[in-house]
Amino acid sequence: MKTFYNHLHAQHQGKVEMFRGALVPCFEVPARADHVLAELKRRQLGTVQNPHAFDDSALTAIHSPRYLNFLATAWDQWVALDPANADKDILPSVWPTRTFRTDIEPDNFAAKVGLYSYDAGSPFTSGTWVAARAGAHCALSAAQQLVLGDRASFALSRPPGHHAGMDFFGGYCFLNNAALAAQHLRNAGMKKVAVLDVDYHHGNGTQAIFYDRPDVFFASIHGDPRTEYPFYLGHADEKGQGAGLGTNLNLPLPRGTNYATWAQALDTALAAIQAFGAEALVVSLGMDTFEGDPISGFTLKSDDYLRVGERLAKAGLPTAFVFEGGYAVEEVGINAVNVLQGFTG
C-alpha cells in the first residue's frame, strides 16, 4: 500500500482553540501525523511518497472559488490589518446565523472569517493554506492510485477534512480531503463511489457536499449529535435529498459505545455500500473512536482496529484511506496502522 505524505502538514500548527470560554491548547497537532508516519516505517507497511502536483482547479470540483480565494489570501489579509497579528492565529468570533445574508462577502476581515467558518475551535495559521493544500494533494494522489489499479492507498495528511464544506471551515478542517478523493474517482470514470466516515464526529462537510448526489454514497458512524460535536447534523433521519435521496446513511451511537456495538454499525454501513453498488471506497479514517481519546466518548481498543481493517477489506472494494481525527497522540500511530495492517492482512 502506498502512503502519500507531505512534511508541509507541520506548517499548520494552531496555538489555541476556544473551549468553554477559555483558549486551550489545540488538540489537532503536527505530532499526530508524525506518530503515524513513524509507526508505518517501524512496521514497514508499504511505501511512503510525496503527493503528486495538482492544479488548484482540482479543488474547485468541491470547493467554491470565493472560499478557495479566501483560504489562499486570509493570512496576508490578517497581517495587513496589523503586523503584530503575525504572532497570533486567526479565530472567528462572529457568524451569520438564520436571517442573515451570506451571498455578499463583507469587506471586513473578521466578518469574512465568520462567513467561511462555523466554530471558534479551528485556528487559521500562517501555514494553514500551504498545509491544507498539500494534504488535499495527498488525498487526490491516494485516489489516483486506485484509478491506476491499486487495491488500497493512504493519505496521511493534516489538517483533517471531513467537517469542511463547499465553502466553510470548522472542526479543525479546511479542505474536504475525502470529498476531493471521491470526486477524483468519479472524474476518472468510476460510476458510483462511497465515502465511509468512521471518525468519532459526524462528517457534516462530506454529507453536505454529496447530499443531493446519486453517484456518491455517504455513510457515517459517529457520536450522537444530540450530545457530540458537530451537533447540528448527523441524525439518523438524514437520508439525502432530490436525486440523492437514499444515498446518505447516518448511524449515530451514544457516548460509551464499545467495539461490539460499533462493529455492528460498521457491518450495516458496509452492507448499504455494497447494495448501492460502489466501485470504490474512500474511508475517512478518524482514530478518535479510541478509548483513550481526550475529546471523544467511544471505547475502542488498539487491537480492535486490526479487526476494523479486516472487516473493511472483506467489502472487496478498492479503498483509499484518508486520515481524519484522533487526538490520543501517543497511540494514534499504532491505532491507524492497525487498521491498515488489518486491511492488508
Ligand code: SP5
Ligand atoms: C476532525 C475532528 O475530529 N474534528 C473534531 C473537532 C472537535 N471540536 C470540538 C472539540 C471540543 C473539545 N472539547 C474538549 C474537552 C476536554 N475535556
Ligand code: ZN
Ligand atoms: Zn473527529
